[in-house]
Amino acid sequence: MKSLLLRALLVLICVAGSVQVSAKNEKGLVGAIKVETPKRPKGQKDVLLLIAPKLDTxxxxxxxxxxxxxxxxxxxxxxxxxxxxxxxxxxxxxxxxxxxxxxxxxxxxxxxxxxxxxxxxxxxxxxxxxxxxxxxxxxxxxxxxxxxxxxxxxxxxxxxxxxxxxxxxxxxxxxxxxxxxxxxxxxCIYDQFELTALNMTQKGLFGEILNVQGGYIHHLFDRNWPIGKRDWRITYNKLHRGDLYPTHGLGPICQLLNIHRGDRIKTLVSMDTKAVEGSLVWKAMGKADPENFKNGDHTMTFMRTEKGKSILIEHNVMTPRPYNRKYQLTGSRGYANKYPVEEFCFAKEVIANEPEFKGVKINEHDAIPEGIQKVLMEKYMHPIWKELQDVAKKVGGHGGMDYIMDYRLVYCLRNGLPLDMDVYDLAEWCCVVELSRLSIENGCAPVEVPDFTRGAWDKIEGYSHAMAE
Ligand SMILES: NC(=O)c1ccc[n+]([C@@H]2O[C@H](COP(=O)([O-])OP(=O)(O)OC[C@H]3O[C@@H](n4cnc5c(N)ncnc54)[C@H](O)[C@@H]3O)[C@@H](O)[C@H]2O)c1
Known part of the structure; x- marks a missing residue:
């Protein structure tokens, strides 16, 4: 009987060009949806830590x-x-x-x-x-x-x-x-707070990172949206469910978890709300078929990694809310949060181990006092931010992070170094677009996230920025 109940029936369904395989047992319960991982063509190998010939200019x-x-x-x-x-x-x-x-x-x-x-x-x-x-x-x-x-x-x-x-x-x-x-x-991986928290993580201040959160909460569209202004974006939202903009949230937090550098995202589950504002904005634009606006106003995606870590990301570009990338990390010995206020919490011994705070008493259920936070932020400022902050702030672009991104790209290409992000990062951070839709459209079923490195996710030990001598 037990074996009968557990007997899985493989169902092949074709979705948008890629093969979707799901397992159903006799109770009709759907197991994790599997998406196809194409075989690596012969003669091809991974591009982890790819180095290209140095470019002078x-x-x-x-x-x-x-x-x-x-x-x-x-x-x-x-x-x-x-x-x-x-x-x-x-x-x-x-x-x-x-x-x-x-x-x-x-x-x-x-x-x-x-x-x-x-x-x-x-x-x-x-x-x-x-x-x-x-x-x-x-x-x-x-x-x-x-x-x-x-x-x-x-x-x-x-x-x-x-x-x-x-x-x-x-x-x-x-x-x-x-x-x-x-x-x-x-x-967003170059934002000052995210870089500092990455540095603290790599120095072990938070213990083992267990849960990370991120998101994109940005009120981009309202009912007075002028016709013709970036129509492509709302049109994409009209036609697709799922988290269409996951990468600002996922990028920095995947670096904290060393994704494809010792861990990998294994499973994902998504849920969305109905599209209230999306539909009304579309209607206000005079467009047809507003009742079938697909993208839910608020979408949440949960993920679990091979090493037992969890991730939550959110997407909302429709309802009035303060801008928020939801950046948050919970480690076994500490916590950091960026929005709406930047705050940290640490286990007592973490603060006691900092020579500047010998004898200072803190508790483990309150954010550390502002004064201590300021000293820690300065002390653990990421070397890349430290080096580039003055010019980055002057040139601008989201507080300087855009300049640092471009600067690092040119620096790595000129020095023949691996870039700060590779094509597998791109894959892991973008796959949520289609996989969240698959989950939502199949009753919020879990979806197995492919290993985009095709077997090499634990070849590199931890995330690091490449530096020339
Ligand atoms: N990282 C960030 O902080 C950030 C911020 C804003 C936008 N973006 C991203 O930047 C991209 C562009 O967004 P945007 O707001 O600048 O959009 P936009 O519509 O203002 O600009 C896109 C431009 O691409 C041009 N274009 C489209 N098809 C083309 C083609 N075949 N050949 C040549 N040009 C073509 C259009 O004419 C347009 O000028 C999007 O991917 C968006 O998500 C990122």
Whole structure:
């Protein structure tokens, strides 16, 4: 009887191009949904700690110089060792604006492309481009990066870099085949608080990290949303359930857990609310079919790792709420939280071990006093932030983290070092887009998260930033 109940029936369902396999027992209970892990093609190997030949100057070509792209162009005019050689956008006036930025900075004019929606291919084919920097809307990201790598260029892509499992595997395979870097431009890993907490984690202040949380709570759309303003984004929300923007939340917390550097995310479960505001915003825009607005106003995704850690991320771009990336970590000996107030809590011995606080009494159920927090934040400031903070704050971009992201990218390429984020980070942080939808659409069933390294997730011991001698 028992064996009868437990007997699993394999059900094959085709979903959006990738094969979904789920196990059902006789009670109709669905086990974890498995998604296909394509076999690594013969002759290909992983790109963990990938090193590419050093570049003296990093010559960059930008595709997409809209809202986010123009600020990247501005930053790149201030990065040592960088040269902007090509610019592409569908809108000639935006290309002109970016060209003016380059010229105003005293740099030579860049080649420009604005004739049609495939003009970016010519940019990728140029001999004077080493790196293609992709800042378009989400849909063309992965294909542009694939083509750029096939043209022999490194590819970096704004968030989220890939919107489906098929796109993710395509990027992994192309990076492994071409031995070109493929990195997602996840800037939040360079925020001052996140970097400091990472440094404290690596120095053992929190003990063993057990639970981490993150998210993207940003009221992007309201009922007075002007028609035509970034329509692509709300249109994507109209058509898809799930967490469509998981990477700002997941990036920094995956680094705390050493994901694919000793641990890996194994299972995920997602739940969403109904789409109240989404539907009303869509209606206010005069668009058809508002009752079928798919993306829930608030989506939550829970994950568990191979080593028994848990993760919670949230997504809400619809309801009025203060901006919040929900960054939080719980370790066996301490705790850190970023929003709405930055605070820490530590076991007594952690504070007692800091020579500055000998004799200071703290308890373990209150945040540490502000004075102690200030000293600790200063003492454990990440070396990268310490080195770059002055110029980063001056150049700007989300308080300086955008500049540090671009600076580190150029620094690693010039020194022939592995980048701070690899294509497997991209995969782990983006896979939530499709896998959360799969979970939600199947009654919030658990989904098995693939090992994107295909067997090498514990080859590297812990996350670290590469540094030149
Ligand atoms: N990391 C962050 O903090 C952050 C912040 C904002 C936006 N983003 C990301 O940046 C990306 C762009 O967002 P945005 O707000 O700048 O959007 P946007 O609409 O302002 O800009 C996108 C640009 O891409 C161009 N484009 C689209 N298809 C093209 C093609 N085939 N060839 C050439 N150009 C093309 C468009 O004309 C447009 O100018 C998105 O992925 C978004 O999620 C990231």
């Amino acid at each position: 990093v010559r960059v070509g930008f595709i997409g110089v809209g809202n986010r792209g123009i600020s990247a162009v501005e930053r790149w005019t201030k990065i040592p060792g960088a040269k902007i050689t090509a610019i592409c956008d569908l809108r000639p006036e935006l290309v002109e604006r970016a060209q003016n930025t380059v010229v105003k900075a005293g740099m030579p004019k860049a080649a420009t492309y604005d004739t049609d929606e495939n003009a970016w291919k010519q940019l990728c084919q140029r001999d004077d481009v080493d790196l293609v920097y992709i800042v378009t809307d989400w849909i063309p990201h992965a294909e542009m990066a694939r083509f750029a790598m096939e043209c022999g260029k490194h590819a970096v892509i704004e968030v989220p870099a890939a919107m489906s499992m098929d796109e993710i595997w395509m990027l992994i395979d192309t990076s492994e085949k071409t031995r070109k870097h493929c990195m997602m431009l996840e800037n």
